[in-house]
Amino acid sequence: MSHTFNPLTVRHDFPIFRNHPDLIYFDNAATSQRPERVLREISDFDQKQSASVHRGLYELSSHATRRYEAVRDKVAALIGAENGSTIAFTKGTTESINIVANSFRKRLKPGDNIVISGMEHHANLIPWQMICKEMGASLRVIPVTKEGELSLDRLQTLMDHKTRLLAVTHVSNVLGTINPVDEIILEAHLKQVPILVDAAQSAGHLAIHVKKLGADFLAFSAHKMFGPFGTGVLYANPVWAPSLHPLNFGGGIIQHVDFDQTEFLEYPRNLEAGTANVSGVLGLGAAVDYIRTLDAESVIHHEHFLATVFKEKALQEGFIRVMGNPRRHAGIVAFNVNGVHPHDVASYLASRSIAVRAGHHCAEPLLQYMNEAASVRVSFSVYNTADELDRTIEALKEVKKFWA
Amino acid sequence: MSHTFNPLTVRHDFPIFRNHPDLIYFDNAATSQRPERVLREISDFDQKQSASVHRGLYELSSHATRRYEAVRDKVAALIGAENGSTIAFTKGTTESINIVANSFRKRLKPGDNIVISGMEHHANLIPWQMICKEMGASLRVIPVTKEGELSLDRLQTLMDHKTRLLAVTHVSNVLGTINPVDEIILEAHLKQVPILVDAAQSAGHLAIHVKKLGADFLAFSAHKMFGPFGTGVLYANPVWAPSLHPLNFGGGIIQHVDFDQTEFLEYPRNLEAGTANVSGVLGLGAAVDYIRTLDAESVIHHEHFLATVFKEKALQEGFIRVMGNPRRHAGIVAFNVNGVHPHDVASYLASRSIAVRAGHHCAEPLLQYMNEAASVRVSFSVYNTADELDRTIEALKEVKKFWA
Amino acid sequence: MNELDKLYPPTIREHNTSPFHFEQRKDRAVTVRAYNPICGDRFDLFIEADTGATNTIYFHGFGCAISKASASVMAKSLSGKARAEALRLCNNFLDSLDSDSDEALALPEEWKAFQAVREYPERRDCAALAWAEMKKYLESNPS
Amino acid sequence: MNELDKLYPPTIREHNTSPFHFEQRKDRAVTVRAYNPICGDRFDLFIEADTGATNTIYFHGFGCAISKASASVMAKSLSGKARAEALRLCNNFLDSLDSDSDEALALPEEWKAFQAVREYPERRDCAALAWAEMKKYLESNPS
Ligand SMILES: Cc1ncc(COP(=O)(O)O)c(C=O)c1O
Numbered sequence A, B: 001m002s003h004t005f006n007p008l009t010v011r012h013d014f015p016i017f018r019n020h021p022d023l024i025y026f027d028n029a030a031t032s033q034r035p036e037r038v039l040r041e042i043s044d045f046d047q048k049q050s051a052s053v054h055r056g057l058y059e060l061s062s063h064a065t066r067r068y069e070a071v072r073d074k075v076a077a078l079i080g081a082e083n084g085s086t087i088a089f090t091k092g093t094t095e096s097i098n099i100v101a102n103s104f105r106k107r108l109k110p111g112d113n114i115v116i117s118g119m120e121h122h123a124n125l126i127p128w129q130m131i132c133k134e135m136g137a138s139l140r141v142i143p144v145t146k147e148g149e150l151s152l153d154r155l156q157t158l159m160d161h162k163t164r165l166l167a168v169t170h171v172s173n174v175l176g177t178i179n180p181v182d183e184i185i186l187e188a189h190l191k192q193v194p195i196l197v198d199a200a201q202s203a204g205h206l207a208i209h210v211k212k213l214g215a216d217f218l219a220f221s222a223h224k225m226f227g228p229f230g231t232g233v234l235y236a237n238p239v240w241a242p243s244l245h246p247l248n249f250g251g252g253i254i255q256h257v258d259f260d261q262t263e264f265l266e267y268p269r270n271l272e273a274g275t276a277n278v279s280g281v282l283g284l285g286a287a288v289d290y291i292r293t294l295d296a297e298s299v300i301h302h303e304h305f306l307a308t309v310f311k312e313k314a315l316q317e318g319f320i321r322v323m324g325n326p327r328r329h330a331g332i333v334a335f336n337v338n339g340v341h342p343h344d345v346a347s348y349l350a351s352r353s354i355a356v357r358a359g360h361h362c363a364e365p366l367l368q369y370m371n372e373a374a375s376v377r378v379s380f381s382v383y384n385t386a387d388e389l390d391r392t393i394e395a396l397k398e399v400k401k402f403w404a
Numbered sequence C, D: 001m002n003e004l005d006k007l008y009p010p011t012i013r014e015h016n017t018s019p020f021h022f023e024q025r026k027d028r029a030v031t032v033r034a035y036n037p038i039c040g041d042r043f044d045l046f047i048e049a050d051t052g053a054t055n056t057i058y059f060h061g062f063g064c065a066i067s068k069a070s071a072s073v074m075a076k077s078l079s080g081k082a083r084a085e086a087l088r089l090c091n092n093f094l095d096s097l098d099s100d101s102d103e104a105l106a107l108p109e110e111w112k113a114f115q116a117v118r119e120y121p122e123r124r125d126c127a128a129l130a131w132a133e134m135k136k137y138l139e140s141n142p143s
């Protein structure tokens, strides 16, 4: 390891590895494991403090409300946002993006367009596809190079005065590519196009400074950054926040209602209809606290390093094809073993306690473009080690032999 | 207590009361407390089994998938549904209802109407209001009597051949009224009108048999029936299931996608875009298991009994106004102390460790109709006792004195 | 009883029972609605221009002891004040509900009664209700 | 190695390497698409009417060892069978993937190779893929 960061120490923070000491968990892009600190926060709340928020006058409820609201500030601080009131809680990246898409639906006129990239997760593709179809707008796609990078020279011509939004992923969940969102945002803003950044794979892995970047919307999920399932974040720039409308209607988002009409609260409360997932949000808060105990620089170095080493070793073997070869990348690698279906690779690795993912990783169009029906993906986190890479390469050699 | 059910025994199952032995928790209609069994299920999963579902070939993920899918069957069995594939997981009642409303939006033509009742929670009012407004349809409201019951004689004339759906709550979250949903469903079906039942306040409190009832859609939340926050259920009758469309678009709901078009999976998978809240769903499963250890008949008897006694004692004091007086009711009572604002009542009770709710309980129109700007609500669960009622009445006398 | 005496000190109880300028003046004044959707509290604030550059404030409506007393103290504090001065007072009052410091010592006597909400944050909105609406009004109508 | 020998017994490995009737026959046959969106496996099933009341089955496409071997065994099992009989076999095969009983003993030898997926439920869909599509087709085209 080329730096001070010690994954073996970090590993102790995660109860799952006490229960499965041999587990090589390389499916972090799907969902990360959760540290003690996050689990304790949730179970403490459930056992000692559980109450719903925003409407109770008793101690449990007001305490819960205060802690729930405080997580907005924590999240804002993590991503360098203006303040806590730029942060809406959702059930995940998918919902965050759908909220924005649903709000932009009514802004689209026939002939308008929305620009996305060729390496988007389905969550950042299908919502745009649906609203474009419904409103007679078109979906334009930034192409991906063979190396797995965005063809940004095409951006100039793809965006025009009918472009209503640009939506792009910060880090590809298949190729690991770190896209130059700062440049993309500059170009979008030159053309007055608002931009949504899908940070599902970058939050908790890279330092994000949303205000410096200038992103108008940013979406991510707690469960991919050491937090619980069922909780996500939507950041909206204060300038754009008023253009967001509820996707769900119900209690808690209302200024006033009678049978004829309804007035809504302001962002972010207008987006949080229904009883809040208090445990989930507090768990997210604890995940943010945990991330802040790690040095962001070291985290991405470590994950980048693991990916680089894995690619090198895999390519040396001669029977492995790695998808793409982006210059800037995070800890995600997709590959195939020649002649063996990814499922059969994954099943084999599973028998060796190596958890990886096989399939299209919810990015079908990218795989089609890369000419693979499916692939195996390994994705790294702070608790993964170089030693685990070696064990994986060994297992891949066995796979090849098994299917020879 | 008039029956064998022993709330003091039940109380031991709930860790919150170990941590707050004096707590009188009368805010169960907002959210219930969670038994050991549910908390253990969630923390066991998070510590030993955590993985995402549906796409991993390794043991953790396939184990999680099996357990996740098994919860559909458990829930189906609890509510007497056809089978597990009638059960979609959502983030709560609010989302469940919004999914149905969003799907019916496209079925509405100008001049059509939707019928709801005058005692609906905002979650079962605003979604219908919004789609009616957008599509030029009208929202018709079954009136509520002074006693707090539905004026069902009006149902005949309210429903006509342009009625596209009837949405009604099983139990009022303010008055506790148990509505005769069986009769209402019969009438609706006579006119070929599909019906959605909001079971947020009945699931886990009353025995529900959705197939016998004939409900077309049924919605409820885990967190009000001893389960975790952030998880809910939508039941759809197999006949109506195909008419439900995704509210959220993203991964996991796709049959096939390219940049031009998308084919979706069938219900219920088409409604569950994004990474599933696995911990939440397993927690719901454990809550269902817990509920099945209780005798459903005894539960509603107990809660009904507490409400009846509370009303009697409160009315005896002479300075308390109880809202409504429905013949069939669950364990929910809304009231006001003459001359004291509900907030000030709730704050006083809070100082005596009695957790109640004050406000409009997300049912503004009902309160307007009942001529109260707000009220205090007590709502009972299996762990509440008659002794707690006495302590509450005593505290209310003190409130009156404090503000005399 | 201690805790409640703290949340509801004599000033609040008195203003709740006998509020200052508590009357319907819709026809003679600019009316501003102060409404808390969470609890249903709803007051109309009446801003009557005096012959000079000052206003007299009345209010009417329905709310808990804290929101009512707070509106009452507001009517008393702002009546006869010029708009700029009234706005300054609104800001000061609202700050006093949030600040953690001991600046409370310098507050007008009747304002101190609301200091307890700093320990009952669920009641902060009650104390702020009328003042926050008045502030908004004064900001958009500086003269 | 034990575990994998169980999941991939010789029958599966052989059918995977040398599948039965594995060829493109689009032009001469009814084509049914068997697709698993989760993993991207995709086979075309070709149903060719024989001169009698029976069909011959071919297939082509891309999938994991289990889905490919299963499609291959299907082509072999159903070719030359009348539709009603073919449907019965589809049902039997699919049942054999789920049943907990020991009825396996009565299964055709080549079918037994897929019994292991009962312990690897994440692979059940692979084994069922072609058969489930064929069943759907036969149900809606009984003759
Ligand atoms: C009758 C009724 N319907 C719907 C809801 C909304 O449930 P949730 O907030 O869990 O979505 C509630 C409770 O808040 C309710 O009492």
Ligand SMILES: Cc1ncc(COP(=O)(O)O)c(C=O)c1O
Residues within 6 Å of the ligand: A029, A030, A091, A092, A093, A094, A095, A121, A123, A124, A169, A171, A172, A173, A198, A200, A201, A221, A362, B250, B251, B273, B274, B275, B276
């Ligand atoms: C790049 C990217 N965007 C969006 C998502 C969707 O996140 P979620 O499933 O938590 O909503 C994922 C992961 O599944 C992802 O990797």
